[in-house]
Amino acid sequence: xxxxxxxxxxxxxxxxxxxxxxxxxxxxxxxxxxxxxxxxxxxxxxxxxxxxxxxxxxxxxxxxxxxxxxxxxxxxxxxxxxxxxxxxxxxxxxxxxxxxxxxxxxxxxxxxxxxxxxxxxxxxxxxxxxxxxxxxxxxxxxxxxxxxxxxxxxxxxxxxxxxxxxxxxxxxxxxxxxxxxxxxxxxxxxxxxxxxxxxxxx
Amino acid sequence: xxxxxxxxxxxxxxxxxxxxxxxxxxxxxxxxxxxxxxxxxxxxxxxxxxxxxxxxxxxxxxxxxxxxxxxxxxxxxxxxxxxxxxxxxxxxxxxxxxxxxxxxxxxxxxxxxxxxxxxxxxxxxxxxxxxxxxxxxxxxxxxxxxxxxxxxxxxxxxxxxxxxxxxxxxxxxxxxxxxxxxxxxxxxxxxxxxxxxxxxxxxxxxxxxxxxxxxxxxxxxxxxxxxxxxxxxxxxxxxxxxxxxxxxxxxx
Numbered sequence: 001x002x003x004x005x006x007x008x009x010x011x012x013x014x015x016x017x018x019x020x021x022x023x024x025x026x027x028x029x030x031x032x033x034x035x036x037x038x039x040x041x042x043x044x045x046x047x048x049x050x051x052x053x054x055x056x057x058x059x060x061x062x063x064x065x066x067x068x069x070x071x072x073x074x075x076x077x078x079x080x081x082x083x084x085x086x087x088x089x090x091x092x093x094x095x096x097x098x099x100x101x102x103x104x105x106x107x108x109x110x111x112x113x114x115x116x117x118x119x120x121x122x123x124x125x126x127x128x129x130x131x132x133x134x135x136x137x138x139x140x141x142x143x144x145x146x147x148x149x150x151x152x153x154x155x156x157x158x159x160x161x162x163x164x165x166x167x168x169x170x171x172x173x174x175x176x177x178x179x180x181x182x183x184x185x186x187x188x189x190x191x192x193x194x195x196x197x198x199x200x201x202x
Numbered sequence: 203x204x205x206x207x208x209x210x211x212x213x214x215x216x217x218x219x220x221x222x223x224x225x226x227x228x229x230x231x232x233x234x235x236x237x238x239x240x241x242x243x244x245x246x247x248x249x250x251x252x253x254x255x256x257x258x259x260x261x262x263x264x265x266x267x268x269x270x271x272x273x274x275x276x277x278x279x280x281x282x283x284x285x286x287x288x289x290x291x292x293x294x295x296x297x298x299x300x301x302x303x304x305x306x307x308x309x310x311x312x313x314x315x316x317x318x319x320x321x322x323x324x325x326x327x328x329x330x331x332x333x334x335x336x337x338x339x340x341x342x343x344x345x346x347x348x349x350x351x352x353x354x355x356x357x358x359x360x361x362x363x364x365x366x367x368x369x370x371x372x373x374x375x376x377x378x379x380x381x382x383x384x385x386x387x388x389x390x391x392x393x394x395x396x397x398x399x400x401x402x403x404x405x406x407x408x409x410x411x412x413x414x415x416x417x418x419x420x421x422x423x424x425x426x427x428x429x430x431x432x433x434x435x436x437x438x439x440x441x442x443x444x445x446x447x448x449x450x451x452x453x454x
Contacts, residue, residue, distance in 0.1 A: 024316045031315040040449030044425055062314055083311040093307055104299035107306030115290035117278045120226055132299055158226065170309040177305040178293055 015042050015049045016056065023053065023064070023082050030149070030163065032081035035066070050080065061085045067167045081167055105129045105141050106150060110165055111178045113151075119158045125151075209245035210254065213261050216241070220264035223271055229288075230275045233268050364400070378408045379417050382431040390420065390427035390446075399450055406448055420444065 019042055022033040042049045054064040063085040066078040088096070093103065112128050113120055122142065129138035142159070145151040149164035165171070216238050222228040242261055249255050278287075294302070360366035385393065394405045409429065412418040416436040421428045427446075 024314065026315045026317060031313050036447045039447055063311075065311075082314045084314065085311070087310060088307055088312075090304065090307055093303075096312055100303050101299055103306050104302040107302040108294045108297070108299075110306075111294045111302075112291060115287040115294065116226060117230075117275050117287065124226075128295065131295065156225075164313065168311050168313055169306075170311070173309040174305060175290060177308060178297065178302075179290060181293070181297055181301050181305060 013049075013052075015045070016052050018042065019046075019049050019053045020056070023080055030079065032067075032079045034079050035077045038080060057082055058085065065167065067163070069163065079167075083168060101133055101137075102141060102144070105133060105138070106145060107174070107178075108132075109142070109145060109151065109159075110161065110169060110171070110174060113159060113161055114171060114175055119160050122153060122157045122159050125159050206245075206248045206254070209248055210257065212241060213245065213257050217257070217261050217264050220261070220268050223268050224264070230268070230272045233265070235265050235269055235272070238265055375408055375411055375415075375417075378405070379412055379431065382409075382412065382418055382429060383433065385429075385431065387428055387430045390422075390429050391425075393429050399448075403448055406446065 019033075019038060022038060022041060024031075038050065039046050050064060057063055061084065062082050065081050065083045067081060068078050090100075093100070098106070108128060109125055112125065116124075126135070126138045126142055129141055133141070142151065146153050146159075146162070149162040151165070152160045152162040154160065161171075216233065219228060219233050223230055223232060238261075242258060242265075246258060249258055275287075297305075357366055382388070382393065390409070394402055394409055396402050396405065409418070409420075413420045413429075416438050417432055419430045419432065421430060
């Protein structure tokens, strides 16, 4: 499909293109690019290049986010990721491949771990999810959260927030909204529709 | 004086509760550390055996870890904008899934990434595939083509590989210090960078020792780093780590 000429963006300089490729294409276990990697590949003006990348991403309702690796010292550097600038409407959420009940369980898990000072036994988390979704589903969901990086499970079976939670979720906002929510809120029609989403990542 | 049997029972109870707090099975303030310490002090005089003293030490150790958990909890509550964690946990349990999902969507900015095979990548992979000998051929490869067996490496071999310097590390540092003194104050990259990348790495390695040992100072930050030679070694009272990335520029 040919785009109208006025909407075609000017060809980005080589460094901007290279930075976008480094940030958008997954090359390792995690998406994004580490700061030292970008410095090495982009040279001295990497800050200016990243600012340009952020502007370009902004046109697509995306933004560049620098995230510290959880568990590592602050001077261990950051990872640059492209994330959605705004948020998704419930009707768009099915695009992510998560079912409504999976998202609800994830939301509850994040708030629960935060309420318990950042670490909870896996069984407690499974009990919380199992209360609403059943035992079998709670186990598979917790596994899915760990696999996708939203949760982290240490050797002693304690669950903590994973790197993806820090990168993607505004945790303070989440707490504020959970506390402010009314317990009697009903099920939205647009959310209800997502129960039948065929794409279920976990 | 309280009985030894009673004391052992009490200390074991405290220990069990401390472990439960550490494993997040009990709330952090379920043990009153001050009171528990008083109790251990009361029983202490009655301990004669190594086992009892060891139990006492384990209780003290567990109480110190409980204090850590309690301190972390207070710090954490402060970051929650005074939100009560228990209230938050109760709220999570009470909210219907749809409300939780909506809240999550309002605070979620998912990571965007691409997975795509490019024509260039396919071409490269195809060329590699075509030139790769079959598994059977590789298995029956001529034994003579296999790498030679391991042998002892001599200092001469290491020197030839550039791992061990013939001139000695300290004379290398001395020469570099003399060179730096001749400059006085110089831009770090001007001093370190050479045409050969290996030489650049070698000089950066040497400079790191000069700075750590107090023969030079490194001022500035980011790309603006200045090396200043010292006329005499200065014994540093404190140190600070600085990571400097070296790499070959992709355009080079």
